[in-house]
Amino acid sequence: ILNVEQSPQSLHVQEGDSTNFTCSFPSSNFYALHWYRWETAKSPEALFVMTLNGDEKKKGRISATLNTKEGYSYLYIKGSQPEDSATYLCASRGSNDYKLSFGAGTTVTVRA
Amino acid sequence: DVKVTQSSRYLVKRTGEKVFLECVQDMDHENMFWYRQDPGLGLRLIYFSYDVKMKEKGDIPEGYSVSREKKERFSLILESASTNQTSMYLCASSWDGRAFFGQGTRLTVV
Numbered sequence: 769i770l771n772v773e774q775s776p777q778s779l780h781v782q783e784g785d786s787t788n789f790t791c792s793f794p795s796s797n798f799y800a801l802h803w804y805r806w807e808t809a810k811s812p813e814a815l816f817v818m819t820l821n822g823d824e825k826k827k828g829r830i831s832a833t834l835n836t837k838e839g840y841s842y843l844y845i846k847g848s849q850p851e852d853s854a855t856y857l858c859a860s861r862g863s864n865d866y867k868l869s870f871g872a873g874t875t876v877t878v879r880a
Numbered sequence: 881d882v883k884v885t886q887s888s889r890y891l892v893k894r895t896g897e898k899v900f901l902e903c904v905q906d907m908d909h910e911n912m913f914w915y916r917q918d919p920g921l922g923l924r925l926i927y928f929s930y931d932v933k934m935k936e937k938g939d940i941p942e943g944y945s946v947s948r949e950k951k952e953r954f955s956l957i958l959e960s961a962s963t964n965q966t967s968m969y970l971c972a973s974s975w976d977g978r979a980f981f982g983q984g985t986r987l988t989v990v
Contacts, residue, residue: 777920800977811884811981812970857923861977866911866930867938868979872922 772860774871781848781878788844789874791858795839802859802868803832803843812857815843848878883907886971886982893989899958901985903971911974912954914938914946916967917984923970929954961989 772793781787793801800819806812816825821836829846845852855875859868887902905912911930915923915938925938927946935946943965947955954973958965966989972979 772922774922802978804979804981811983812979814978814980817978859923859979866928866974867913867925868977869925870915870923872920 772858772869772871774856774858774874776874777872778875778877781845781852781876783848783850783878783880785848786844786846787848787876788842789856789876791841791843791860791871793839793841793858793860793869794862795836797862797864798836798839798860799863799865800861801834801836801841802861803841804857804859805854806857806873807854815856843874845876848876850878850880852876853878884971884973884980884982886969886985888985889983891985891987893958893961893987895962895989897958897961897989899961899987899989901956901958901969901971901987903954903956903982904952905954905973905980906952907973907975907980908951909973909975909980910951912948913972913974913979914944914954914956915970915972916940917970918967926956958987961987963989965989 803815804812818834823834855873859870913928914926929948945957971982
């Protein structure tokens with residue numbers, strides 16, 4: 769069982785503000801780190817899959833960084849909009865493993 | 881687009897009933913997974929399958945079994961439902977590691 773932790777558990781952001789939150793994971797036997805967005809009443813959707821130390825990925829106003837040596841990833845939301853309100857899940861995959869181990873998620877609420 | 885379909889969005893079952901949750905994917909993915917999601921605990925893996933008729937226990941398999949007779953279908957079975965199995969159940973299939981999820985089944989056991 770991989771111990772994946774996310775913080776904070778929830779946060780409230782004013783529309784237009786930027787925010788970020790953390791995912792920490794075991795750095796040994798690391799293979800990949802995934803970020804998913806889960807909106808209410810919808811299925812979780814993949815945002816990023818990152819494998820290399822120093823990776824940075826961007827999708828619109830959302831970006832993520834990866835540090836495999838120290839075992840953490842940051843997700844950034846720039847200029848938050850109400851449609852960014854969702855639970856953001858990170859998941860780590862170990863080498864030679866089919867499975868993803870998920871964190872408990874960070875729930876973001878953007879207030880207009 | 882990949883589609884993963886779970887048979888029910890909401891289910892209410894009685895304690896002791898045998899419950900079947902069905903999941904179908906349309907992209908010929910080899911790997912399929914069943915998770916449950918509870919507040920503050922994230923997604924916990926119940927079982928997964930990497931091929932037809934192949935299955936492996938996840939982190940919390942107790943009280944559950946699975947069936948994968950065809951590549952596109954992965955069923956989760958609660959042999960005798962209990963109130964502590966009230967939860968949101970998510971099915972997923974994966975290609976190249978990336979998971980594609982169904983819409984979830986919210987099961988309430990009374």
